[in-house]
Amino acid sequence: xxxxxxxxxxxxxxxxxxxxxxxxxxxxxxxxxxxxxxxxxxxxxxxxxxxxxxxxxxxxxxxxxxxxxxxxxxxxxxxxxxxxxxxxxxxxxxxxxxxxxxxxxxxxxxxxxxxxxxxxxxxxxxxxxxxxxxxxxxxxxxxxxxxxxxxxxxxxxxxxxxxxxxxxxxxxxxxxx
Numbered sequence: 001x002x003x004x005x006x007x008x009x010x011x012x013x014x015x016x017x018x019x020x021x022x023x024x025x026x027x028x029x030x031x032x033x034x035x036x037x038x039x040x041x042x043x044x045x046x047x048x049x050x051x052x053x054x055x056x057x058x059x060x061x062x063x064x065x066x067x068x069x070x071x072x073x074x075x076x077x078x079x080x081x082x083x084x085x086x087x088x089x090x091x092x093x094x095x096x097x098x099x100x101x102x103x104x105x106x107x108x109x110x111x112x113x114x115x116x117x118x119x120x121x122x123x124x125x126x127x128x129x130x131x132x133x134x135x136x137x138x139x140x141x142x143x144x145x146x147x148x149x150x151x152x153x154x155x156x157x158x159x160x161x162x163x164x165x166x167x168x169x170x171x172x173x174x175x176x177x
Contacts, residue, residue, distance in 0.1 A: 041117060044172030048113045048128060051165030052106040054158055055135070059102030062095045069095075075152025105135045109166065116173060125173040129166065136163035 067080040068091045080088070109128045116124040136159055143154040 040172045040175045041120075044125075044169045044175075045113055045117060047165045047169030047172060048109055049169075051132065051162045051169060052109040052113075054162035054165070055102045055106035055109075055132075058158065059099045059106060062099035062102065065092075065095060067092075069154075071146070071152040071154045073152075075146055075150035075154075077151065101135055101138075105131050113169070113173075122174060125170055128173075129170040132163065132166035136160075136166070 067088070072091070073079060083091070108131055112124050112128050115121075116128070139159045140156065140163070143156040143159060146152045146154050147156065
């Protein structure tokens with residue numbers, strides 16, 4: 001008998017009896033089939049997916065914006081309309097390049113996490129960590145540079161959160177092996 005059908009059969013059998021016995025039986029069924037290593041893998045997946053979602057969101061924002069971000073305006077102390085078309089094109093090209101990095105690393109991390117879930121190959125988890133770390137450290141360096149040298153205030157915290165999520169996902173992944 002499989003876990004699902006056995007659990008369902010016992011759940012239906014005991015659900016007509018009121019009181020704590022039903023709760024106890026449900027907990028016993030869950031504990032009987034609970035594997036903490038699977039839970040680590042689940043948390044690893046959730047953290048990796050969450051960090052990747054932050055990266056993907058930023059990538060899409062940078063890809064689809066028709067002009068630079070408000071913190072870019074603060075950094076250069078000029079309005080978008082004050083720039084020549086060639087300078088606007090340069091700004092947008094740089095934003096699209098950064099967007100490509102965000103989207104690429106996010107997509108690779110998602111695909112590799114799904115593959116890791118199947119194979120539990122430590123090298124896959126390490127690859128996710130390396131790709132995420134390289135992107136996130138570059139982003140953190142760039143945002144801190146803008147913060148220290150200009151009046152611009154780029155969003156440093158979301159990058160830091162995404163990095164921590166990917167790092168946490170890695171540690172859950174390797175502990176669930």
